[in-house]
Amino acid sequence: MTQTQQIKTKVLIIGAGTGGYVAGIRCGQLGLDTVLVDGSAGLGGTCLNVGCIPSKAIIHAAAKFETVAKAAGDGTLGITASQAAIDLAQTVAWKDGIVRKLNVGVAALLKKAKVRVIKGWATFADAKTCRVETDDGPITITAEHVILATGSEPVELPFLPFGGDVISSTEALSLDAVPNKLVVVGGGYIGLELGIAYRKLGAEVAVVEMADRILPLYDKALTDPVMKWLTNHGVELHLGARAGGFGDGKLNVTTKDGEPLQLEADKVLVTVGRRPRTKGWGLENMGVAMAGPFVKIDDRCATNMKNVWAVGDLTGEPMLAHKGSAQGEVVAEIIAGHDRRFDPVTIAAVCFTEPEIVSAGLGPLDVEGRDDVITAVFPLAAIGRALAIEAGEDGGFVRVLASKADHRLLGVQAVGQHVAELSNSFAQMLEMGAVLEDVAGVIHVHPTLGEAFHEATLRALGHAIHI
Template sequence: METLTTTLLIIGGGPGGYVAGIRAGQLNVPTILVEGAQPGGTCLTIGCIPSKALIHAADEFSKATTYAAQESPLGITLDNPRIDLDRTVAWKDGIVKRLTGGVGALLKKHGVRVIKGWARVIDGKTVEVQPPAGSEQAVFRIRCEHLLLAAGSEPVELPFMPFGGPVVSSTEALSPDSMPRRLVVVGAGYIGMELGTAYRKLGSKVTVVEAFDRILPAYDADLAKPVAASLARLGVELRLGTSVLGMEDGQVRVRDASGVESRLEADRVLVAVGRKPRTTGWGLESLMLDMDGRALKVDALCRTSMRNVWAIGDLAGEPMLAHRAMAQGEMVAEIIAGKYREFAPAAIPAVCYTDPEIVVAGMTPLEADHAGVEFISAHFPFSANGRAMTIESLDGFVRVVARKDNHVILGWQAVGAGVSELAAGFAQSIEMGAQLEDVARTIHAHPTLGEAVQEAALRALGHALHI
């Protein structure tokens, strides 16, 4: 059997894996990356990027249908808008193809050898690679000094409602060949809410079933309220405090909090109850690594319990965010190259692309209270923001949380149209140890949504100007 050798071997070409490869290549570390599909992983090929493309298409179609259905204050009228779903999916796939091609080109530019195939771990320094089906390449092995595990995650499947037929995961939901007349979404987390909203805007009747008593249970309740109001306007039916029992004859069986069972008609069912680290099916158990629940346990350097084996991204647990994986991948490459690094971010921003969007970074008021920190908090509503008025998006607010004694900013939260673009500023201010005064005295461009950030800081200091 042919055996290749390298300094760094990366299993998985998602955001963490490919960024680690690029950075290792820049630092002249001999690197091989093994990926069974296209470089880019779940996020780029069947996750973050395609979902945001579908959400954008749904938003544009929704605007068109709204203008056709009622008189617009903007003076815009349309007749009989239609959507060609095949063209929409092709456009989305085109974006994915351009981005995956770009990732491949960057890896090649920096001397990273990319091998398409499926890896199976033999030991901490040896991996066997099975080429893709139809390939004439024989099975071969790769020996390495450092093994970086970046295999990502996969959708959680309900044992009593397995994927197949009308029951789909987010992967299938992002490449529909038709719009279901009736869609049932199981799970009101960010994936269920993002895709459920998009399908509703594209014409499906959507019912969301959630075991908790509110949507987006992982987010602050105040942030979820504008999203719930938007869902009500769109006509999305919410079945909260309700469990799913199974599916029979095109109907989803559910039970509410009082124990009453009922059935929901469904042409398609999107199961979005979370994701889990991809730890089975590729020999990982042979290493007998320490676990942290379903994830691999890692230290501040992303080392596993086997010193030369590293793990990053979703495989290393929450938060399962592409940008966290990227930061970890860059760090590991630098450590292997001899630099000193550790993973200790002050804040990792998270964005929910619902309607309206949600962004959080750092501590919420509740988290600060639970941590025993004396804090001050203030919010500024978009209903008092000029830019929000001009884009017809008055729902939502920006909120800041800061220490009471020295005004160091601990966290930011926002809900509103386009607030995802505030994430960078939120994280940067926390990472740099900014105080309320730093943000309040920074001149913010007018008219922008970002002015609400300054106004929230001013309000926390007791002298907001526009409310």
Template sequence: MKEIVCKLLVIGAGPAGYVCAIRAGQLGIDTVIVEDKKPGGTCLNVGCIPSKALIHAAEEFDALRLMGAGKHPAGIRVEGAAIDLARTMAWKDGIVGRLTSGVTALLHKAKVKIVHGRAVFLDGKMVEVATETGAQIIRAENVVIATGSQPVELPALPFGGAIISSTEALALKELPKKLVVVGGGYIGLELGTAFSKLGSEVSIIEATAQILPQYDADLVRPVQRKLAERNIRVQTMTKALSSDDHGLRVETADGKQEHLAADRILVTVGREPNTSGSGLEQLDLDRSGRFIRIDDRCRTSMRSIYAIGDVTGEPMLAHRAMAQGEMVAEILAGRKRAWDKRCIPAVCFTDPEIVTAGLSPDEARAQGYDIRVGQFPFSANGRAMTMQSEEGFVRIVARADTNLVLGLQAVGQGVSELSADFALAIEMGSRLEDIAGTIHAHPTRSEAIQEAALKALGHALHI
């Protein structure tokens, strides 16, 4: 058997892996990437991109239904709105196909060799890949593990049949009449809301006291109101017990059992790293719980082995993975790099959207900061009014002594597009005066950022 020998072997072609391989190729590093599915990983194929396509289609359809019911605030009326879910899914698949083909083209452009198959470690510098044409041995000077993550499966609700993960939910050809979502985190709420807008009757159960438990109550409250307006049933402090042919049996906060009718049960209780079946047990890698432990250069406990993306722990976000991949490629090219990011923005594509960067007020206080907080509502923002979406606000958190910005948060329609502004302000070490003194275009939602800074300084202009 002829071996492939390279300087860099990347295992996994998701956002972490393909970015690492492309940048390494650009820097002249002899690179091989191994992937057993399509390039792009979970994000491009069965996660970020297809879910946002489905959310967009659901929003468009829901708007048309409101027009058909004569409920559009601007007086627009459209009759006979309908949706062909199979065609919607085909459109979504077309977008995915364009992006995955683009990733393949970029890898080829960077002169990265792509090997299709599943890699299994033989030792710290050699893997065996089961390809369609047989086993292939690859030996590398450096290895980057970028195998991603997968949905967590509950023992009482194994995937199969009516019990589905987000992967199967994004491939349905028929709309569930009754959908129960187990898990009130961002994946469950995003997909549950989308299916509600498409016409499903949706119930959401969450084991903790609040949906979206990673966000503070002020940010979650507008989302809760929208769920209530849509008649989406939400039950917190509720545990899933078992399923049958007719739905899901749960235990409520008061200890009583209840049966929720459903023809599909969507389980979204988190994700776990893909570390089994790849021979990692042959390597002496330090772990942090289920994840691979890394340092500030993404080095593992074994020389010349790096790990990036979801296998390295929270936050399990594609943009974090990409940044890690780019950094590791440059380190291997001899450049001085280390992970020194001040914040990683996070977006929840619910209705309305939530975006956070840096510290919340409670987090800042917990770290011992005396803070100023400025909050400006979209109900006082002209652009939000013209878009008939006044719910939500922008909030800014800063040190009281220096006015250094520690965090920015927002909830509202389209606020995901503010994430770069939030992160840039924190990365650049902005102070309240910097944001307040920057001219923001009118009329835009971004004016709320300036107004929040002015509010924190004690002289907001439009509230």
């Protein structure tokens, strides 16, 4: 019988995603004895291995392929090329190389911070003790502080279980060939990001969404340019529709009018959301209070159990990597004795669709019916940089919302090519409590897309220059 190794530590972190590994590095920097346990495929969790990073790599490759394909057709910008072709296996290998490089980087950072990393699946017996099954035998770890950072997992539909040709986003990022026909179940950001990428790569794509429009969490003005791209590029949309079972290469669908329909599919990509990973590691033995499916926390990321903390997707919406990282830093600093709270003004979100969508702070749906808000929109079609990089003709814009009384910025949104890079500027201004005059008073660099933010605030003040 293998003897169980015993470890005692100041801080025990479960999960090495963007919340867990950042918490680990910060704990190490602050001189806290820290053990990080991870049972996933690699350091960096979902985001680095099978989410944010690899999906953006595939999206980038798809955009390059689309450009070459245009040149091989009627030409683009005077550029012509021979027939475009893609070996998706090679593309995936390139993507995997990026992931490996980042895995190694995270491992090096944790080592530098003197964090002990243990690979294996942890199961808690009580709030401060867990057993980890490793390749070298079991380990029991007891800690003064526990940080739960177990992340989330794709939601599986009971009538469309994952397996074979029914895939989640994870499998969609590692296909060895472009499917001829791809059906995406779920018209949220994950499904549309990948659906659009595969359409660019040459697949016939259909989207089945229960709501009456795509990206239902965003207002229609933001999603209209994406809808226009989908329509112009032959993506088949079934809105207000319900997916059923899949067999013999056909997905059963009930349309908005209640009519049965069968969609041919080589692959069915199910992206109907993500849920916190709360099963299989002994959460029920910890005495931690829940808030629906999520672990309940306060503004210090503390649970109801003393010195048990939770960060990231496990703690609720928005389920975004950068939220988890910020929470991880806060918790590490609190454990080290600092007075910290997790109380951001905004957590900006980006959809890497075509075109991209950014939202920070309040949007029109949040202020509907209010007469104390100024709203101003500035089109990218009036921005020289946008026209020069073919980003001005798809209906893109930047929109600001501000208080009429004191001109305090309440929200900023944008839709258009490359607008993801404006998201930090939006969040920064909101976090600093900027007023319209603050943004208007910053000399914005020409020629850049960021000028649209400047002009939108000028327009809100009644004196935009270029419109």
